[in-house]
Amino acid sequence: MNVLQVRDLAKRHGRKDNLVRAVDGVDLDVPAGQMLAVMGPSGCGKSTLLHLMGGLERPTGGQVWLAGERIDTAGERALARLRRRSVGFVFQSFHLVEELTAAENVELPVLLAGGSPRAAKRRARHLLDQVGLAHRARHLPWKLSGGERQRVAVARALANEPLVVLADEPTGNLDTAATNEVLRLFADLRGMGQTLVLVTHDGRVAASADRLISMRDGVFVEDTWLGGRTGQFDGLFAMGD
Amino acid sequence: MQDAILAMLAKEPSHGYDLGLRLRRALGPLGGSMNAGQVYVTLARLEKAGLVVHERSEESPARPDRKVYALTDAGHERVAAWLAEVNRPKPDLVEFHLKLAAASASRLADPVELVDAQRRELLRRLAEAQRAVLAEPEGSTGGLLLEGIALRLQADLRWLEACERVWSGAGKESGNE
Structure with a gap:
């Protein structure tokens, strides 16, 4: 089953001489459980694509289907509900609420979706445990390291058991150790069957995915399968003299 | 060795x-x-x-x-x-750079296609290295070597981006994202 389907999707800004084709007619199917990375230089349209797929922006052409439901034409209320319940977002700069503890940040989406305070607490405890931060639950974000903050943000994205997690440069503000923390977490999520779409210009993030799409000037220029190989680093390390 | x-x-x-x-x-x-x-x-x-x-x-x-x-x-x-002795970077960057220049001058190959092929290969290797990094327990010395390999490959990929920008003829940093 495809969690996400995109058909001839376009987002254009401006007119005539100033026309910018941020996304210029792309097709994409993301099967359930796939970890997909979209990679390209800044300005290639990858963030716009992510926003269109998550209902944060409306396309100027084409269609977006989320689990068989068309979302590009959905009304504002339906779209807001969908963003709360069906999609989990992870951003480069974490976007945690600084006044709330790690646990409260994770509880928030459950409460906003109509869950009881008790259910929210239970869910937050479970998720923080899953991302390895049970011992940080009562900390405010500024007391956490970058990697920890992003893991809290991932826990929050998972709060309402979304159909898909959409991550925009999730390691953009992280050093290499913290990048590994977050990539380890994504690998765990993939192992549990979570569908993930990441846009990035970080080769290490892209290389962690099952599938990699390269984007340039609003179009896909390459679609590569990276997952499922068992080969050991034969080419990695030349042992010659 | x-x-x-x-x-x-x-x-x-x-x-x-x-x-x-x-x-x-x-x-x-x-x-x-x-x-x-x-x-x-x-x-x-x-x-x-x-x-x-x-x-x-x-x-x-x-x-x-x-x-x-x-x-x-x-x-x-x-x-x-x-x-x-201080370790010098391997000379394969020099060779690839000269290859792009030669391809362009002789018109025997498109430099951008060479960059694409090189990128595919680097990403393949990086995927393997990254997978191995994540399979190692945190803080192991074996993992440290793999991490070094992954970081180098990442640096090579970034350099290829610069190569692509220059050889495709125009800087495309319009920032319309």
């Missing part, structure tokens, strides 16, 4: 088999890609070059692999020089 083997012999004279084990241990998960014969071939070369000598071991003459290798004075000097 020659230098690594010499450095291991600097600690104490050893059998080829033991050297192979120690090398594999030092390499962590990468040790699997090393074949046992390489150690013996390397030792033979080092002996020819006068950097090591061997003698027959007396402990267990029944076993076939009974040559014990030791460093010569020249071998000791080479180890010291190797350890003191």
Whole structure:
């Protein structure tokens, strides 16, 4: 089953001489459980694509289907509900609420979706445990390291058991150790069957995915399968003299 | 590899088999890609070059692999020089750079396509390295080597982005994202 389907999707800004084709007619199917990375230089349209797929922006052409439901034409209320319940977002700069503890940040989406305070607490405890931060639950974000903050943000994205997690440069503000923390977490999520779409210009993030799409000037220029190989680093390390 | 083997012999004279084990241990998960014969071939070369000598071991003459290798004075000097030397980046960047220039000048190949092919290969290797990094427990020394490899590949990928920008003729940093 495809969690996400995109058909001839376009987002254009401006007119005539100033026309910018941020996304210029792309097709994409993301099967359930796939970890997909979209990679390209800044300005290639990858963030716009992510926003269109998550209902944060409306396309100027084409269609977006989320689990068989068309979302590009959905009304504002339906779209807001969908963003709360069906999609989990992870951003480069974490976007945690600084006044709330790690646990409260994770509880928030459950409460906003109509869950009881008790259910929210239970869910937050479970998720923080899953991302390895049970011992940080009562900390405010500024007391956490970058990697920890992003893991809290991932826990929050998972709060309402979304159909898909959409991550925009999730390691953009992280050093290499913290990048590994977050990539380890994504690998765990993939192992549990979570569908993930990441846009990035970080080769290490892209290389962690099952599938990699390269984007340039609003179009896909390459679609590569990276997952499922068992080969050991034969080419990695030349042992010659 | 020659230098690594010499450095291991600097600690104490050893059998080829033991050297192979120690090398594999030092390499962590990468040790699997090393074949046992390489150690013996390397030792033979080092002996020819006068950097090591061997003698027959007396402990267990029944076993076939009974040559014990030791460093010569020249071998000791080479180890010291190797350890003191600063590692230079491998020259493959230079070669690839010249390849792009030659492809463009001769019109025998499109430099941007060469960049694409190179990127595919780097990403393939990076995917393998990254997967291996994540499979290692945090803080293991074997993982540290893999992480270094992953970071280098990442740096090469970033350089390819710059190559693509220049060779595709126009800077495309319009920032319309």
